[in-house]
Amino acid sequence: MANLKERNEEVVVTANGSAVLQTPYIDAVTNKGYLDVKQHKWIMPEWLKGWIALIPALIFLIVFMIYPIINSFMISFINNFYWVGGSNSSLAIVNFIASRANTRSSIVQSFGIQNYVNIFKDQLFWQALGNTGLIVIVEVPLTILVGLIIAVCLHSIKPLQGFYQTVFFLPYVTNAIALGMVFNVMFSDGSAGLFNTLIGWFGINPVNWLGASASKWSMFFVIVVYSIWNGIAFKILVFMSGLSTIDKQYYDAARIDGASKFTIFRRITVPLLSPQILYITVTSFIGAAKSYSQIIALFGAGPVNFGGTDGTRWITIVGFIYKYMQSTQESALGRAAAGSVILLILILLLTLVQFAVSKNRVHY
Amino acid sequence: MEVRIEHLTKSFIGKKGSKTTAVNDMSFVVPDGKLVGLLGPSGCGKSTTLYMIAGLHKPTDGHIWFGDEDVTNVPPENRGIGLVFQNYALYPHFSVKQNITFPLDNVRFPSPLQAYKTRVNEAKSQIKKAQKAGDQEALALHEKELAEAEEALQKATEELEQIKVQDPERYAQLTKKKLTKEEKDEIAHKMARLVDIEPYLERKPKELSGGQQQRVAIARALAKSPRVLLLDEPLSNLDARLRLQTREEIRRIQKETGITTIFVTHDQEEAMSISDVIVVMNFGVIQQIDEPQKVYDEPVNLFVAKFLGSPAINIFDGEIKGGKLYVAGEVFDDDKVYKEEYHGVIHHEYAFVKGTRMTSEEYQADLAAHPERLEGLQPKEVKALKNPEIEIVQEDEEVVKKDRLVKIGVRPEAFTYSKKGSLPIDVQFVQHVGRDVSVIGRVKGQETGMKIIIPSESWKDVVGQNELRFEPKRFYVFEESGERIK
Structure with a gap:
């Protein structure tokens, strides 16, 4: 004792x-x-230490993520939403209660799915959805394939590897708007544009790439080229880091086993790189579904101009949301909120599908 | 398949242009169907040699022959080898079966007409050459050859057509380009049975134990029925018990398949237990090539004697004086080889400081003894005087010696206890372990430790004594440079 x-x-x-x-x-x-x-x-107990360490990240998450998500979710389910002056709150629900007490306005806010009904009736929304889908379907596989090939090539060359890496990484550190301006010049109309000069050497007539009367597909071509070029640097970087973790002995073994270069790429490199490929696929899908800046950068005519005569030719979902947020139209904000909720759900579904598909194909 | 290595050399050029020779002018022959162990300490060039035989490293100089074929410049996939890597390099995303069949997936059979077509093309290119050279005689000769070759091709094509009509099954067999799935499965099962992993064919490599992974790697290496099997440190990743088991397994598989096998190891026991022939290497140079027992019993030099055997051989000093071998002041051995002169080279390095031959310590001591030399000098000059340039002069001196110091090696188990023994030992302690008695001590008047293992019966004779005498049954005498004298 x-x-x-x-x-x-x-x-x-x-x-x-x-x-x-x-x-x-x-x-x-x-x-x-x-x-x-x-x-x-x-x-101090360990769990408390954990929470304290999380506080800075949590504050930013709440302010910039959780609060806006909840707010826009609320707004999307309020019919005839508008901000009431003097409600002294930026919380949609408080604003809603204040609006019910507001007798001066003839517009009555109420819970409902009117915003969603409106949005599904809106031709522009369907156009934005179609455009975004097209960009996702074409851009993502292309950019992954091109990025993978460049990464494998870069990884297999020894001299000047650092130099080439820097070259391919340049677009990553360049501003999207600045890049858009450069592309705008490269693809400018008439025979003076760089790209038109280039195809002129092969006897092809100058194409109106981005002008107001340009065809939808010539615009699309530029958008895709621009998006790939803009996004490829990061993908190459991720693939390169993945490649460098693959044991060189697998390649020696495969060589002795008589595998051709293509077989090695298809049956050894790609499966062993599958965690990186999944990561890039998921983030690319999300990124492409949120396409916006590259389109306004290319057309260069303001934040709600998406090409074409009416400025909505290549409008995307994010573009749609932004356009309605800017709008003074009645209940436009509700529509924008509904659009953002739909986008969130779409991205969530896409990601879930990808994880389900990849379950048996990714080898950690 | 006999493997012949001729004057094989591999040098690496470092970043700063320094040259490292990993394998130096190596020659040896692996007889057909034998298991040869390349044995040496880490960094002795044994793995480099193996990789050169595999074709993954390109030799700087020399040739590698598989039978009558010079494979020095043949790429690894065409050499007909199977290689088992040290960490197995099993593809983690394939099942065991896919791992074994992967080499088979890449097999492509040439068309039965390929040989005829090659002959025609060869003749055509010869004709072009003759036309360029304007050699009429050769031209006529090659044109005749072309006609013959074309006729043969025509005949073979017709024959094949006939087979196609008469015997479609045989035609399919002849013209197939790849192995069918059934054939691959059959080989996979056969190989799996050989290495005893058949129940695990559908598993992933990481679901297997180290020993099982090792066996999968061997099965994969054997799947294409290679001419030569190469194993790089096959047992180093296994635990002690598994190692013992697996090395018997490797021996069994090698015997069953009769395949010429070369394996690399740094573990002398491993090499001794399963090889037909051991190649002992050090610093990229072959020290000895012999059967395992012979390497143990008759080491050609001090390195081989020290490297083989566990517990290690006892090495102590001796002196040749007047044609006799002395240890601890007593005559240890008398033989006419001790009367022969020793021709050797002694390597000297002299340091010259300011033109005088002395070491830098001697110079500093000299400077400290004469402080007046530094008086009235500029700081720069003082500094220069304190840190003089040292010139190193190297010199090889050829010596012919009769009386000299030598090293004597005796294996721990090669001693017998005898009161009249020729080797006096200062005993430190005596251990009784199992059926043996170990005597730990030193040769009288020397510093190096000795371990003497004698049978248990001698326990009562040796226990409690401070000084004992032993008689070595066998001993080896080496020059200080390592060459064996006796």
Whole structure:
């Protein structure tokens, strides 16, 4: 007993009254913290330390992610939504209650799915959805394929590897709007444009790439080329880092097994790179579904001009949302919110499908 | 398939232009159907040699022959080898079966008409050459050859057509380009049975134990029925018990298939237990090529003697004086080889400081003894005087010696206890372990430790003594440079 008293800081009396010897370390990790008798101080439990470390990230998450998501979700389900002056709150629900008390306005806010009904009736929304779908379907596979091929080629050359890596990484550090301006010049109308000059050497007539009267597909071509060029740097970087973790012995083994270069690529490199490919696929899908900046950058005629005579030829879902947020039209904000909720659900579904498909194809 | 290595050399050029020779002018022959172990300490060039035989490294110089074929410049996939990597390199995303059949997937059979077509093309190119050279005689000769070749091709084509009509099954067999799935499955099962992993064919490599992975790697290497099987440190990733089991397994598989096998190891026991022939290497140079027991019993030099055997051989000093071998001041051995002169080269390195031959320590001591030399000098000059340039002069001196120091090696188990033994030992302690008694001590008057293992019965004779005498049953005498004298 004397022995126990000397070490009293390690004795914990449990609920049923029996004394149990516990080491302070394990106690601090698993329990509610404990009192260090000798030093007269309280040792913080491990879970609290975790929360404290999370606080900075949590604050930003709440302010910039969780609050807007909840708010737009609320707004999308409020018919005839408008901000009431003097409600003193930017929370949609508080604003909603204030609007019910507001007798001066003839517009009555109420819960409902009117925004969704409106949006599904809206021709522009379907156009935006179609455009976004097209961009996703064409751009993502192309950019992954091109990125993968460039990464494998870059990885197999030894001299000047660093230089080439830098070259391919340049678009990543370049501003999207600036890149768009460059592309705008490259694909400018008439025979003066760089690209038109290039195809002119092969006897092809100048094409009106981005002008107001340009065809939808010539615009699409430029959008895709631009998007691939803009996004490929990061993909190459991820693929290169994945490639460098693949044991060189697999390639030696495959060579001895008589596999051709293409077989090695298809049956060794791609499967071993599958975690990176999945990551890039998911992020590319999300990125492409959120396409916006590359289109306004290319057409260069303001934040709600998406090409064509009416400025909506290549409008995307994000473009649609932005256009309605800017709009002074009645209940436009509700429509924008509904659009963003639909986009969120679409992306979520796409990602879930990808994870399900990849379950048996990704080898960690 | 006999493997012949001729004057094989491999040098690597470092980043700063320094040259490292990993394998130096190596020649040896692996007889058909034998298991040869390349044995040496880490970094001795044994793996490099193996990779050169595999074709993954290109030799700087020399040739590799598989039978009568010079394969030095043949790419690895066409050499007909199977290689088992040290960490197996099993494809993690394939099942065991896919791993074994992967080499078979890449097999392509040439068309039965390929040989005839090659002959025609060859003749055509010869004709072009003759036309360019304007050699009428050769031209006529090659035109005749072309006509013959074309006729043969025509005949073969017709024959094939006939087979197609008469015996479609045989035609399919003749013209197939790849192995069918059934054939691949059959080979996979056969190989799996050979290495005893048949129940695990559908598993992924990471679901297998180290020993099982090892066997899958061997099965994969054997799937294409290679001419030569190469194993790179096949047992180093296994635990002790599995190692013992697997090396018997490797021996069994090699015996069953009769395939010429070369394996690399740094573990002398492993090499001794399963090889037909051991090649002992050090610093990229072959030290000895012999049967395992012979390498153990008759080491050609001090390195081989020290490298083989566990516990290690006892090495102690001796002196040749007046034609006799002395140890601890007593005559240890008398033989006429000790009367022969020793021709050797001693490598000297002299340091010259300011034109005088002395070491830099001697120079500093000299400078400290004469402080007046530094008086009245500029700081720069003082610094220069304190840190003089040292010139190193190297010199090889050829020596002819009769009386000299030598090294004597005796294996721990090669001693017998005898009161009249020729080797006096200062005993440190005596251990009784199992059926043996180990005596740990030193040769009288020397520093190097000795371990002597004698049968248990001698326990009562040796226990509690401070000084004992032993008689070596066999011993080896080496020059200090390592060459064997006796």
